[in-house]
Amino acid sequence: MAKSAFDSGKSLIYTNESIPLLLRTNLFHMAVTSTGFNLGLWVPAGRAWDLLEGGFTKILKGLLSKRFKGETYYKLPAPAIHILTETPPLASFARKARLSLLTAMCWTAPDLLWAALQMDDDWNATIRADLEWLRSGSDQWPDLQQASWPRWHHLLKESAGWVKRKVATKITKEFGHFGREQLTLLALWSLYKRACERWPVLSEDVAPWVCRICCRAVKTKAALGAHFFKTHGRLAAYRRVTGGTVCRACGRNYWSRTRLAIHLRDSPSCTSVLHTLEATSDPFTCGLGSKGWRMAAERDFTLAIPEQQVAALDHNCERRWPEEVKRAYCAACDCLTERRVDESVPVFKRTLLEVLADFPLYYVEVREILDEIEADVRLVVDSGSNDYWTPEGAAQLLEAVRTFSAEDWTSGVELGDTPPKFATLKAFTTMVRDLNWASLLGCSGTHVTLRDASVLLDDDWEAAWDRPSEVVGNAAVRCDFWGVLPGALQKAWDLILDGHKPTVQQGLGSGFLLQQRRQHQRRQD
Incomplete structure (x- = not known):
């Protein structure tokens, strides 16, 4: 539903560069984010939530499709998308929706609903965490004790407008911290990748997407599959059995030929079962992304979700070559x-x-x-x-x-420069706290004479760091998030990787200004 809402205004509003990005973002929230009418029921954990959150970010990225082109657009990390569009993550919208739902329940929920909620431990734990988040840093709220619930109930019911404003203010303030935190993670990720470049890369670790017939190498499996089809006439296994909208292997109706094709592409077990059955009478052989595929996707478009219609067949058959x-x-x-x-x-x-x-x-x-x-x-x-x-x-x-x-x-095929495999930013985020940075320096050169170098940070580096959108935008334009780091820190890290011991010094003129700005910010908070 969110994708459909975005597509309906894509060319006229959301990708129209003549409209300021901030205004397009506000319109996006009014028309697209609002389709998440049941966000208040979600618990932010598990694979389903990860898919929902990733899908929201992917749709949000569409606002930047005219600003960034090609590989730069597709490689934008999720935090950069939220920072550039000044949009909090979906978890913030879900928290706001849960608190709004709790407020509405204080007004109209029947006793049976309150009783039923006592059985939902996951949602109760989540809403308690939301209330703890709301009261953190302030003494205006009741305690999170069982005896304090009547006070919470009265506050949410009688002062709903005040609570709503407090939630909005806290989300805005939290997003400011989010921007600085994610900018720091992007910088650390860049340091990590820079260090990994010093390690040797084994050819076995990189998938050799090579056509031996043509002695040609490509960058991805998808590109090699397209080459095999166009040049050598090899069809992907799933395309030989795609037809209709029902998967005869698992018994689910996908309501669209393209949806069924995607399902079979991602389900080798179903494809193997279908190879043992009679060929379909209505084959669908259009390649993913082709003109015929796009026409079929538009013609068959539906919001209906896949539905189990018949019993699944035995999937214990051998995979056929x-x-x-x-x-x-x-x-x-x-x-x-x-x-x-x-x-x-x-x-x-x-x-x-x-x-x-x-x-x-x-x-x-x-x-x-x-x-x-x-x-x-x-x-x-x-x-x-x-x-x-x-x-x-x-x-x-x-x-x-x-x-x-x-x-x-x-052997005998020109592979070109194959970049080493790095952890994704999401994986890096989970491991950064336990990362042994000293172990990354095992690649430092020891054949050079070590020296104590000194680098000087500009006076305005920390002020620029408080503008995450500007810093991330400039780095994204250069297609290199190494650029989020000040030049002096880039130089210092390269010296460290070379085995030197640099000293980082800050410009003398910035200390008083930074102190005054921080005091002013604390007074505003």
Whole structure:
């Protein structure tokens, strides 16, 4: 519903750069955020909540689609989106909705509803945490004791307007702290990634998305799949069984052909079951994102949620190999069973590469083929029917199959500069408190002469830090959140990574001004 509300005003309002971003954000809250009519019932925990919160942020990011282009737009981290649009996270809206719901209940809720709520421990614990958040830092509120509930009830019922204003003020103040906190996390994340760049990256750790037929490398699995289809005619497994709107494997009706295709793409077990059934009479073969796909998505659009209509079939069937993998496996077996003079590991590896390179295969499928060949060779040798290799040759073949690596598969292909894998910002946020920063410095160079360097911070660095939206916006435009750090701190961190021991000094003229500004801020608070 929120996505539909956003799309209805997307071109006219929400992505219209002639309208100031702050005004578009306010209109967004009026028309889109308000669709979350049941936010007050949600408990902010669990996978469902994570999906809801992530979906809200993704829709909110649409306000920035004209300001940032291409990869910069798609790589905007969630905190940056909220800071740039000056929008609190969904958890703040949910807290406000729960407190509003509690206020309304104090007016009109029947006794049966209050009694039923006594059984919902999760929601009760959440609302207690909300009340604790509301009263923190102020002595205007009752205690959170059982005996204090009549006072809370009277306050929420008779002073609802005052409570509403206090909640709004506290959310606004909390968002200011949120901006500075998330800006600090972005800076720490940049330091972490900068340190990780000094560590060597093993090629096995990076998925080699390579087409051996064309000796071409791409950056993602999706790009390789598109290349396989356009150039070599290989269909994704789920596209062979997509048709209609009902998944015959799990018995759910998705009400849309594109929704069903997405489901089958993400559910290999259902796809495997459907491969054992008769082909659908109404196949849907449009590729994800193609013109036909977009037309079908618009034609079939519905707000209806998936519904279980028939019993699910048994999912315990074996996963079937695609035809390309079967043909590659047969070709490799035929080639390896030919007699040869040289039965060394390099020869076997070269033979495998030459055979498998004729097929559009993912590296994970290559490993499945090699694992199957290894099992077959062991079966032939153990059964005493080995007429293909000498005992030494069989051992060399097993070694070649076992040690065939990503480097062997990508040999001769120009991979370009492959960046190292970093933790996502969300994962980093959960680990930053326990992160051993000293362990990251194991990559520091020790071959240089250590020196005590000194760097000087500008006078206005901390004042700029109190404007998160401006700092994050400038960094996002440069496509580098390393830029959220002042230049002096960037230099200091690079010196630390090089093994030096820099001293950071602050400009002399800023201390008095900062002290005065902080005192003024405390008086306002």
